[in-house]
Amino acid sequence: MESGMPLSGRQRALIRESWQRVSGSPEQHGLVLFTRLFDLDPDLLPLFQYNCKQFSSPQECLSAPEFLDHVRKVMLVIDAAVSHLENLSCLEEYLCNLGKKHQAVGVKVESFSTVGESLLYMLEKCLGTAFSSDVQEAWSKFYGAVVKAMRQGWDTLPEGD
Ligand code: HEM
Structure with a gap:
C-alpha cells in the first residue's frame, strides 16, 4: 500500500464522499469487510476469542455480539481517521497504542x-461504478497512512522495514 506522498485535496474529497455512503450503515459494511477478510485468511479466526471460547466457523464469529x-x-x-484527514498526526499516538x-x-x-485488501473490496461492493481507480488510489494511500501509524506499536517489525 502506498503511503509516502500526502493526500491531495481531491483525494481527501474522494475519501470523504465515498465514506459518506459507507458510514450510514457501518455494521453492514464492516461485516462485508470481515467476511472477505476471513475468506482471504481463515487463520485470523482463532484470534477472536471472547471468554476463552473459540469460534468453530467464520459464520459463528460474524454473528457473535462481541465480534459485532x-x-x-x-x-x-476509520470514521475518526476520515474526520481527521487534514491532520492524521493527531491520531498517531492512539493508533500506535492500538x-x-x-x-x-x-x-x-x-x-x-x-x-486493506478487504477494505477496498468492501468499498467496491458498496460504491459500485463510483469506485473509480482514483477512489481506490486515494483509499490505498489513506489506509497506508493509518497502518503506518499502527505499525509503530509493534515492538519488532519484520525484516526489511
Ligand atoms: C487482522 C485484523 C484484526 C484482528 C485479528 C483484530 C483483533 C482484535 C482483537 C482480538 C481485539 C480484542 C477484543 C475486542 O475488542 O474485540 C481487538 C480490539 C480492537 N480492535 Fe482489532 N483486530 C483487527 C483489525 C482491526 C482494525 C483494522 C482496527 C481499526 C482500524 C481495529 C480496531 C480495534 C479496536 C478499536 C479495538 C479495541 C481496543 C481497546 O480495547 O482499546 N482492529 N482487535
Whole structure:
C-alpha cells in the first residue's frame, strides 16, 4: 500500500464522499469487510476469542455480539481517521497504542495488508461504478497512512522495514 506522498485535496474529497455512503450503515459494511477478510485468511479466526471460547466457523464469529462490537470499533476508527484527514498526526499516538494492543492479542503486522485488501473490496461492493481507480488510489494511500501509524506499536517489525 502506498503511503509516502500526502493526500491531495481531491483525494481527501474522494475519501470523504465515498465514506459518506459507507458510514450510514457501518455494521453492514464492516461485516462485508470481515467476511472477505476471513475468506482471504481463515487463520485470523482463532484470534477472536471472547471468554476463552473459540469460534468453530467464520459464520459463528460474524454473528457473535462481541465480534459485532469489534466490527463497530473498526468502523469507528476509520470514521475518526476520515474526520481527521487534514491532520492524521493527531491520531498517531492512539493508533500506535492500538497497534500495541493488536500485537498483544497475536495479530501479525502483515495481516493489515489483508485488512486493506478487504477494505477496498468492501468499498467496491458498496460504491459500485463510483469506485473509480482514483477512489481506490486515494483509499490505498489513506489506509497506508493509518497502518503506518499502527505499525509503530509493534515492538519488532519484520525484516526489511
Ligand atoms: C487482522 C485484523 C484484526 C484482528 C485479528 C483484530 C483483533 C482484535 C482483537 C482480538 C481485539 C480484542 C477484543 C475486542 O475488542 O474485540 C481487538 C480490539 C480492537 N480492535 Fe482489532 N483486530 C483487527 C483489525 C482491526 C482494525 C483494522 C482496527 C481499526 C482500524 C481495529 C480496531 C480495534 C479496536 C478499536 C479495538 C479495541 C481496543 C481497546 O480495547 O482499546 N482492529 N482487535
